[in-house]
Amino acid sequence: MISVNVNGKEESIDVPPETPLLWVVRDSLGLTGSKFGCGAGLCGACTVHVNGEAVRSCVTPVKDVVGRKVTTIEGLSPDNGHPVQKAWIAHDVPQCGYCQSGMIMAVSALLAKKPNPTDRDIDASITNLCRCATYHRIREATHTAAKTKSVGGRKA
Amino acid sequence: MKTPTRYSASRRRFLAGLAGLAGGATGLIIPLRLSFAQQASGAGAAALAQVTPWIRIGPDESVVLYMSQAEMGQGIRTGLAQVLADELEADWNRIRLENAPVAAPYQITIRGFSGQFTAASSSMTLLYEPLRNAGAGAREMLTEAAARAWQVPAAECVARNGFISHKASRRKLSYGTLAAAASTLPIPGNPKLKSRGEFRYIGKPLRRLDTPSKTNGSAMFGIDVRVPDMLHAAIRHCPVFGGKITGYNEQVVKAMPGVRAVVPTQDALIVVAENYWQARAATQALALNVDPGPAGAMASDSLWTALRAGLDTGTPLVARADGDAAQALSGAARTIEAEYRVPYLAHATIEPVNCTADVRSDGCTIWAPTQGPARVKATLANMLKLPPETIKVNVTYVGGGFGRKGQPDFVIEAVLASKAVGRPVKLIWSREEDMRQDFYRPGFVGRYRAGLDASGNLAAVSARIAAQSLLAQLNPRWLRKDRLDETTVEGTSDVPYAIPNFLVEGVNVEGPVRLGWLRSIGHGPNAFMVESFMDEVAHAAGSDPYQFRRVLLKNDKRALAVLDAAAKAARWGRKMPPGRALGIAYHTYVGRAEIYHTRSAQVAEVSVAADGKLRVHSIYAAVDCGTVVNPRLVEAQVQGSIGWGLSAVLKGKITFADGQVQQSNFHDYPLLMLAEMPKIHVKLVDGGGPPAGMGEGTVPPTAPAVANAIFAATGRRLRSSPLLDFDLKSA
Numbered sequence: 006m007i008s009v010n011v012n013g014k015e016e017s018i019d020v021p022p023e024t025p026l027l028w029v030v031r032d033s034l035g036l037t038g039s040k041f042g043c044g045a046g047l048c049g050a051c052t053v054h055v056n057g058e059a060v061r062s063c064v065t066p067v068k069d070v071v072g073r074k075v076t077t078i079e080g081l082s083p084d085n086g087h088p089v090q091k092a093w094i095a096h097d098v099p100q101c102g103y104c105q106s107g108m109i110m111a112v113s114a115l116l117a118k119k120p121n122p123t124d125r126d127i128d129a130s131i132t133n134l135c136r137c138a139t140y141h142r143i144r145e146a147t148h149t150a151a152k153t154k155s156v157g158g159r160k161a
Numbered sequence: 162m163k164t165p166t167r168y169s170a171s172r173r174r175f176l177a178g179l180a181g182l183a184g185g186a187t188g189l190i191i192p193l194r195l196s197f198a199q200q201a202s203g204a205g206a207a208a209l210a211q212v213t214p215w216i217r218i219g220p221d222e223s224v225v226l227y228m229s230q231a232e233m234g235q236g237i238r239t240g241l242a243q244v245l246a247d248e249l250e251a252d253w254n255r256i257r258l259e260n261a262p263v264a265a266p267y268q269i270t271i272r273g274f275s276g277q278f279t280a281a282s283s284s285m286t287l288l289y290e291p292l293r294n295a296g297a298g299a300r301e302m303l304t305e306a307a308a309r310a311w312q313v314p315a316a317e318c319v320a321r322n323g324f325i326s327h328k329a330s331r332r333k334l335s336y337g338t339l340a341a342a343a344s345t346l347p348i349p350g351n352p353k354l355k356s357r358g359e360f361r362y363i364g365k366p367l368r369r370l371d372t373p374s375k376t377n378g379s380a381m382f383g384i385d386v387r388v389p390d391m392l393h394a395a396i397r398h399c400p401v402f403g404g405k406i407t408g409y410n411e412q413v414v415k416a417m418p419g420v421r422a423v424v425p426t427q428d429a430l431i432v433v434a435e436n437y438w439q440a441r442a443a444t445q446a447l448a449l450n451v452d453p454g455p456a457g458a459m460a461s462d463s464l465w466t467a468l469r470a471g472l473d474t475g476t477p478l479v480a481r482a483d484g485d486a487a488q489a490l491s492g493a494a495r496t497i498e499a500e501y502r503v504p505y506l507a508h509a510t511i512e513p514v515n516c517t518a519d520v521r522s523d524g525c526t527i528w529a530p531t532q533g534p535a536r537v538k539a540t541l542a543n544m545l546k547l548p549p550e551t552i553k554v555n556v557t558y559v560g561g562g563f564g565r566k567g568q569p570d571f572v573i574e575a576v577l578a579s580k581a582v583g584r585p586v587k588l589i590w591s592r593e594e595d596m597r598q599d600f601y602r603p604g605f606v607g608r609y610r611a612g613l614d615a616s617g618n619l620a621a622v623s624a625r626i627a628a629q630s631l632l633a634q635l636n637p638r639w640l641r642k643d644r645l646d647e648t649t650v651e652g653t654s655d656v657p658y659a660i661p662n663f664l665v666e667g668v669n670v671e672g673p674v675r676l677g678w679l680r681s682i683g684h685g686p687n688a689f690m691v692e693s694f695m696d697e698v699a700h701a702a703g704s705d706p707y708q709f710r711r712v713l714l715k716n717d718k719r720a721l722a723v724l725d726a727a728a729k730a731a732r733w734g735r736k737m738p739p740g741r742a743l744g745i746a747y748h749t750y751v752g753r754a755e756i757y758h759t760r761s762a763q764v765a766e767v768s769v770a771a772d773g774k775l776r777v778h779s780i781y782a783a784v785d786c787g788t789v790v791n792p793r794l795v796e797a798q799v800q801g802s803i804g805w806g807l808s809a810v811l812k813g814k815i816t817f818a819d820g821q822v823q824q825s826n827f828h829d830y831p832l833l834m835l836a837e838m839p840k841i842h843v844k845l846v847d848g849g850g851p852p853a854g855m856g857e858g859t860v861p862p863t864a865p866a867v868a869n870a871i872f873a874a875t876g877r878r879l880r881s882s883p884l885l886d887f888d889l890k891s892a
Contacts, residue, residue, distance in 0.1 A: 037385035038378020047827040078378035101234030102375030103560030128836035138804020140838035
């Protein structure tokens with residue numbers, strides 16, 4: 006049995022320790038907000054936070070997060086209230102939406118580290134793939150969220 | 162103006178419906194507001210009145226709009242809801258969307274092919290008028306219901322935002338109150354539609370209805386479906402086209418943790434296990450023995466050789482013949498000739514194909530991100546030998562479609578797995594399988610020749626394009642009698658340029674690659690070729706590429722307006738620093754069976770550094786797509802199409818060796834990244850007319866606009882894609 010802390014809750018999971026965190030989160034815990042896109046850490050659809058850092062969960066064995074705090078998209082806020090989520094809604098960012106959980110987790114992790122990222126910072130940090138090419142709205146919404154946070158918006 | 166006698170509803174039924182309004186005229190008191198439990202159960206269902214097949218209204222004022230089309234990012238569900246809700250005069254805040262079942266009222270038809278499908282960018286074009294009629298009809302039924310309750314003429318009643326009111330007597334009734342009575346009335350055959358000035362939702366930039374659920378992880382895609390008692394499955398197909406799996410590591414795999422069964426299909430092995438990770442691990446241990454079959458030696462080189470040979474030795478089928486191009490070319494003052502090619506492409510939806518199936522002895526339920534639920538239903542009924550009404554198809558959100566998810570193959574596989582194990586099974590393809598077992602966009606080669614007269618005017622164009630025939634594989638009934646495949650030549654054969662002598666021929670070349678509909682079909686490849694060629698001709702004639710096209714579009718005012726708008730937005734002709742330039746392209750996207758015309762022009766602004774690094778800075782796009790139901794959604798489609806098209810032209814290619822696809826994941830089939838996304842300026846040009854498709858309409862011009870800009874910046878003419886395959890380092 007492996008003990009993991011996901012979205013503030015201690016969970017006991019009966020899986021081999023090499024099982025990717027993505028499948029633990031999706032199948033063992035039923036949190037399907039984090040998505041499977043490539044299984045190789047290339048697309049970012051599986052991005053979650055581990056101790057606040059953006060991590061691609063499809064290539065992270067669950068044993069590597071024992072003793073750490075895992076946050077999935079479901080744990081970011083109970084009500085779409087996170088500044089990044091609010092910005093996402095204000096800009097109508099998603100199209101098909103499949104990559105967006107991972108995007109939001111990547112962007113929120115970036116903003117926690119760099120509250121006022123430049124376009125260069127965003128280019129370098131946000132390497133998640135979006136097939137619908139919503140990238141321009143992702144960029145705009147990231148700047149909007151940065152402004153919100155800097156004037157006292159809810160912390161990540 | 163309608164009088165009550167036009168309606169031939171059963172008086173008793175109508176009075177029963179009115180009982181709640183009139184205080185029990187029949188002696189029955191029907192509660193106006195049922196509890197949720199009563200609504201959910203069949204007993205209360207009558208109160209959530211099915212006013213028309215598209216609209217149900219509840220006593221709690223909720224307005225359920227049925228959605229027959231799949232939402233795959235194009236925003237169609239929000240758009241169609243706007244159309245229904247506007248004519249209905251519903252309160253937008255009360256709207257709820259539900260999947261329509263696969264049933265007759267929701268069918269659309271393209272060239273004799275009827276069904277429920279989300280494809281060919283046809284949804285809004287084909288449903289705009291039907292949904293306006295459905296909404297308006299329901300509005301009239303609700304109005305009539307109120308008129309009868311009040312005993313006043315319907316003409317004196319006004320529908321507005323979920324209420325019918327009668328000004329003279331200052332009375333008002335809500336849709337929720339009226340819906341039961343309204344649903345007993347016959348649906349008007351010819352309701353009065355709103356005039357354009359009366360629209361409250363159509364034409365407005367309303368926000369997408371699905372944004373919140375796609376922002377908090379709650380939106381359910383096919384891959385997210387969970388049903389009780391469900392097992393999980395992974396799959397390995399025979400990696401060689403047309404080959405066979407002859408053996409595998411059966412004892413080892415069946416003994417692996419969690420494995421419940423290995424289900425063979427015609428060309429694959431499906432491993433069913435307790436969870437996906439176990440199924441996946443087991444598929445990796447299969448150690449397939451493969452009989453490669455006839456295509457075992459196929460490779461990209463041999464394919465391209467065959468395609469090029471097709472230009473010379475294949476049977477050219479005439480798609481267009483204006484004037485006498487051969488003669489005009491032989492007499493031309495100057496001829497220009499060029500050959501182009503575009504590669505095979507994969508769909509690469511970020512959500513890989515998947516399906517959850519629950520097969521029972523007396524029926525089958527599936528959940529899938531499918532673009533073709535009617536085809537799925539018919540296929541499964543036939544396959545399982547069950548009556549169609551026992552097949553239930555649940556359409557989920559689609560994490561990218563682009564045509565791939567209209568194929569029923571992955572549904573059939575899940576069904577076979579469920580049938581074999583007697584439990585629900587969720588089958589998920591790995592990225593590797595999704596990449597290597599796709600239904601590919603075929604590769605094209607095109608040879609173009611142009612003749613200029615002594616004054617430098619374009620006198621003749623002759624084009625011959627060769628490709629594997631898509632229609633021969635997918636829909637042979639749509640081949641012309643002589644087997645001309647329209648998808649091979651579309652985008653060249655239908656250019657709106659005034660070319661006095663114009664010959665376009667298509668050649669079908671046999672090939673082993675499995676083909677599929679991929680966003681922009683033949684238009685994407687042809688636009689790259691013909692618009693690059695037009696650019697070459699313009700330069701050869703010493704003409705400005707924008708002005709050259711202006712002259713050729715003189716007979717098409719709508720095309721001209723779009724071309725001019727793009728050039729204006731880009732400030733065409735402005736001075737640019739060395740290594741930086743503009744390129745222009747125009748395209749009319751003639752929809753399948755000519756159901757619409759979408760006109761778009763794009764100007765690409767690129768720079769090429771001394772070290773060869775290419776940057777696409779901006780795309781200036783102008784588009785005329787007729788009536789715009791939601792400008793916000795249309796703009797997003799333009800921007801998304803351009804970004805999608807840039808992935809294709811800059812990076813996309815599928816290659817083959819030993820009869821297999823060589824690419825397997827995003828490291829060798831890369832996509833455009835955020836850092837590479839240009840600024841996109843969109844100008845919507847109002848040409849009037851019905852809504853034209855926007856799923857694909859603005860994909861074609863991007864590739865040639867970029868290639869033309871690279872030429873303008875460097876003098877290098879790139880005649881194939883992906884463009885990043887070329888070293889653009891200055892000599």
